Amino acid sequence: MDAGRYVDADGVPWYVCRNLNLSGCTWLTAEDGGQCEACDLTRTRPNDADVVGLVNFLPSERAKRHLLAELDILGFPVVNKADDSVNGLCFDLLSSVAEDVITGHAEGVVTIDLAEADNAHREQVKSQLNEVYRTMLGHFRHEVGHYMEWQLVENGGDDVLARARELFRDETVDYQETIDRHYREGPPEGWEESYISAYATMHPYEDFAETWAHYLHICDTIQTCVEFGLVAEDTVTVDGPFRDLVTGVWMPQTTALNMVNRSMGKDDLYPFVIPAPVLDKLEFVASLRPAA
Known part of the structure; x- marks a missing residue:
């Protein structure tokens, strides 16, 4: 192995992305002096x-x-x-x-x-x-959620769009009007019973993006917990309903992690409550995952 050059098991050479010193990128590219797909x-x-x-x-x-x-x-x-x-x-x-x-x-x-x-x-x-x-990662997850809704829901066929509207409401309502109302009046009373966050109440687009972000929060954190032995791998299944993973693994795990944070005098790691309607929304988002 030469500095900045790697050869994989098939004998194909790969090179460190040229943005290593600019952005700390450690991904690889097929071209010497090129930049990786992420930087592209x-x-x-x-x-x-x-x-x-x-x-x-x-x-x-x-x-x-x-x-x-x-x-x-x-x-x-x-x-x-x-x-x-x-x-x-x-x-x-x-x-x-x-x-x-x-x-x-x-x-x-x-x-x-x-x-x-x-x-x-x-x-x-x-x-x-x-x-x-x-967080910055939260921003990226949320904004890409808007992109995924555009691609996977609005362009996903009539049945997918109809189900999304049942869960998140009609996305064609005036966006600016709903945003103005939110910042003028705040979230509606009792919003905690149907939404993952106050921000999600502003518009159906924001409801989906917030739910999408939490889907990624949950998947990533559970994977990390499995890797470090905090969650038994055989308790995590991707084949069953996502809601079962949330109620059976995520909720008990975040309760424990929140208590760990409190023991250190820190705020809760996951300061959210997931009511039944949000479970339905998370299940829908998980259903958009392409078949393996």
Whole structure:
């Protein structure tokens, strides 16, 4: 093995991504001096003179790679927008040093405000919005949830779309109007009985994206617990109803992890309650996973 060059079991050479020193990327590429598939998905990044933006770029790319690895493990295909200009996905990771940046998704373009990678800034926003959870990985999971709804639900056939509307409501309602009402009036009374978060109440799109993000939270954390022996592997099945995994494994596990955090004087690791309607929504999201 030469420095930066690896040969796999089939004798195929692979090279360290050229962005190792820029974003800490450790993924491999088939071309010497090239960049990996994960880095290819970033359409826009801070310029080399933007010191603050580049500092925040590194943890943002790390979160993005984490997301992409999980999607690959779960079997969700990701197509680069450079290869499919209509249905593909790409990321604009923008620095808000000199301009305002709004995190969001539009037609396969996920925009992320890199300032969210700064712990102090993110905690300040979290406090201002009275949120219980706010992370860079959470942002990536949520925004890609919008992309997946577009691809797997809105383009998934009449039956899939009809079921989504039963669970999440009609996504054609005016988005701006519902967002304005939310920030003016707050979430509806009793929202905890049907939604995973207050943010999910704003619009059906946000309800789906929040549920999708929690589906990934659950899958990833359970996998980690299995790898470290905190959950017995034979108790985790991907073939049965996802709701059984949530009630039988996830809920007891997060109760224990929350108590561990409290023992250290920290906030709960998973500060959410999953009511029955959210179980139905999680089951639906899990059903979108492609067959193995």
